Amino acid sequence: MPDQFDVTDVPERHRYEIRVGDQVAGFAEYALRSDRHGDGETIAFIHTEVDDAFAGQGLAGRLARAALDDARARKLAVLPFCPFIRGWIAKHPDYVDLVPTGRREQFDLA
Template sequence: MSESSATTVVKRMDTDRRYDIMVDGRHAGLTAYRDLGMRRVFFHTELDKAFAGQGLGAQLVRQALVDVHASGMRIVPVCPYVAKFLKRHDEFADITDPVTPDTLRWLETQLG
């Protein structure tokens, strides 16, 4: 008998301005963003503790960044997890912009 694997889906939730990762229909985590022109500013990533240690954070961020690339936008990694991911995965370097003080001030106004 073979072991069944979980179904994992990453969805962009435009109204909530985030990407959600679902495992067998259960919400496992998210990475949140705000758009500044043609730049998608990622500022927060979290996983439910019940799903920790399964590589889901990396899967979530990778699929979010692939989506950003496909849309023609650029990435600004304010979120430490996204920034760390990008340091290990240089295939997104050509669409990544640095975090600047102006971007941080803008983000602060967006988040209240």
């Protein structure tokens, strides 16, 4: 697992990027939405990808954690349409609270 990595929100590209050195190793795409379904401000995670050159190094999990921690800090409700983000939340129940209660069943997080 790389010791030096950085996760950054890149709002103009609608994604969080994880970099190892000066290379983008992966990203998590999202869409920000306001007050849909009464959820308040939401971030919908759509797709997560790690470059094959960095596969198997735990970077996707680090990316997910950093993106979700940022969503929590920004008080955004999370809609995990991305299967990887949804699965990561399922394995880390202390993040389920980010998904609005009324939407958890939709994502098999009830």
